[in-house]
Amino acid sequence: MGEMIKMVVVLTVLSIxxxxxxxxxxxxxxxKIENQVMNxxxxxxxxxxxxxxxxxPVEDRFKIMDGDVERNIFVxxxxxxxxxxxxxxxxxxxxxxxxxxxxxNMADDTLRGMAVTTHKETPGLGxxxxxxxxxxxxxxxxxxxxxFGVTNDGGQISALxxxxxxxxxxxxxxxxxxxxxxxxxxxxxxxxxxxGK
Amino acid sequence: xxxxxxxxFTKGLWKDVPPFRLVLGLCPVxxxxxxxxxxxxxxxxxxxxxxxxxxxxxxxRKVIPAKVRIACFIIIIATFVIVVEQMMQAFAYPLFLxxxxxxxxxxxxxxxxxxxxxxxxxxxxxxxxxxxxxxxLGFTWALGLLGAVRELIGTGxxxxxxxxxxxxxxxxxxxxxxxxxxxxxxxxxxxxxxxxLLCAMNLIPSK
Numbered sequence: 001m002g003e004m005i006k007m008v009v010v011l012t013v014l015s016i017x018x019x020x021x022x023x024x025x026x027x028x029x030x031x032k033i034e035n036q037v038m039n040x041x042x043x044x045x046x047x048x049x050x051x052x053x054x055x056x057p058v059e060d061r062f063k064i065m066d067g068d069v070e071r072n073i074f075v076x077x078x079x080x081x082x083x084x085x086x087x088x089x090x091x092x093x094x095x096x097x098x099x100x101x102x103x104x105n106m107a108d109d110t111l112r113g114m115a116v117t118t119h120k121e122t123p124g125l126g127x128x129x130x131x132x133x134x135x136x137x138x139x140x141x142x143x144x145x146x147x148f149g150v151t152n153d154g155g156q157i158s159a160l161x162x163x164x165x166x167x168x169x170x171x172x173x174x175x176x177x178x179x180x181x182x183x184x185x186x187x188x189x190x191x192x193x194x195x196g197k
Numbered sequence: 198x199x200x201x202x203x204x205x206f207t208k209g210l211w212k213d214v215p216p217f218r219l220v221l222g223l224c225p226v227x228x229x230x231x232x233x234x235x236x237x238x239x240x241x242x243x244x245x246x247x248x249x250x251x252x253x254x255x256x257x258r259k260v261i262p263a264k265v266r267i268a269c270f271i272i273i274i275a276t277f278v279i280v281v282e283q284m285m286q287a288f289a290y291p292l293f294l295x296x297x298x299x300x301x302x303x304x305x306x307x308x309x310x311x312x313x314x315x316x317x318x319x320x321x322x323x324x325x326x327x328x329x330x331x332x333x334l335g336f337t338w339a340l341g342l343l344g345a346v347r348e349l350i351g352t353g354x355x356x357x358x359x360x361x362x363x364x365x366x367x368x369x370x371x372x373x374x375x376x377x378x379x380x381x382x383x384x385x386x387x388x389x390x391x392x393x394l395l396c397a398m399n400l401i402p403s404k
Contacts, residue, residue: 007262014269018276025283032287040290 041117042101046086049103049113049136050076057086062191066184073184075192076103076112082192083107087181088117091173094165096120098129102177104144106189114139114174119166126166135160135167144178147171202327205320209331215308216339216391217398222308226340227387229299233365234357236344238292240337241359242281242300244330247309249277251329254317261318270313271304278303289360308336346390351382 043058050057053076060075060082076084086103099118104111116130129135138157139148148171149155150164159167181188213219216226225243230236253273254261261269282300285293293300303309312332317325348355353375355367369375380386 003262003264007265010261011265011268011272014272018272022276022279025280029283029287033283033290036287036290040294 037118042088045115045117046074046101046103049101049115050074050084050086053077053084054080055082057084064184064187064191066180071180071184073188073191074101078105084112085181085188085192087177089173089177089180091169091176093119093121093169094126094163095122098166098169098173100170100173100177102139102174102181104178104181106185106192109144111139111142111144111174111178113137114170114177116170121163121166125160126163128160128163129166129170132160135170139174144181147175147178202324205324206327206331209328209333209335210338211335213332214335214339214398215332216336216343217395220395221311222306222336223391224302225299225306226343226391227384229296230340230344230347230387231351231382232348232357233341233345233355234359235292235295236340236342237337237359238289239296239299240333240340242285242296243303243306243309243336244333245281246274246277246303246306247312247333247336248326248329249280250274250309250313251317251325252322254313255320255322255325258318266318267310267314270310270318274309274313275304292360308332343387343391343394346394347381347386350378350390351380351386353377 038058046057055075055077057074057076060077062073062075063070064073065071072088074086075082076086078084083106084103085106086101088099088101090097090099092098096119098116098121100114100116102111102114113136115136119127119130121127121129142148142156146156148157150157150159150167150171152159152164153168155171157167157171209215215221216223222243225239229239250270250273254270257269257273278301281303282293285296285300312329316328320328345355349370353369353371355365355370358364378386381390
């Protein structure tokens, strides 16, 4: 009996110490990881889709409250006016969450472009959503009033071969981003008024 | 017969170097050694886990009940692996992208659990530290060597850095006419080159 109790106690204490210290570590590293992802993954992706912008969209970013969620918004300046916003969104992919950035032109509500940033999809299949520029290019300049979908589901995006689930995830992620954008549009317009002189 | 601390440290560097002498821990050995940089990064990550888990297991060896020792070792090892994963994401993100899934897989690396079970749970802290450090650095140079050979044959040059501290850049070692052999950086190339290195190691006596 005594041995039994000892086993339970030792395992419990170990797990508590381990869980506690990892929780502390997560709090400590989270802002640093976010920074790294911003500089090395999201930053280049955003600069890529807003290549023609006259400012640095990663510099000109702000946070905005959407209900009780805080969202990062990146602003692009075209033709001397801040008229493009980049919204981040995530969707459930084949393996894990697929993160993406979606640039929307506020003047006419069209997509300026999108790019997949973080994912754990299968290399060569689902990972092509990030690696194949032709897939992402399908979203460029499309109107946002119709929801996006893959052609199998009656949409306008041809899915990556062998990666329908990832393609669907990307479409639903873009749709989510558009939803967030529509919800926040009045606030966004207010925020970017002074920018892009 | 008590063996000296120096012996416990140096055995991992040459006599018992895990991938070459014991042929252990081959999953990362084959998986991440596409370049010298990745090999050393993976080796150092494993060394950190090995060192910390050896120290902690050795400290707790009187407290841990024999029946649940493996579970306890796994908790300790897994904790340190997550520490490495988080720190690498925070401070060496490009390396994390290269090593990817192999970092969490250090948990099931047989070398780490093997040293905890076979050595640290039976020896004092100082000896376990020496053992963990020696085996870890042995693993690191083995991965580094394999990575360097594969990178040289596969690309003709060596380029990279370790956590931004040490940089190296050796361009076109075989001259400009060298045609890179992509086979070497693919999975089958890993097996072939590992086999050749094992053969070379066996020609040199271990004593």
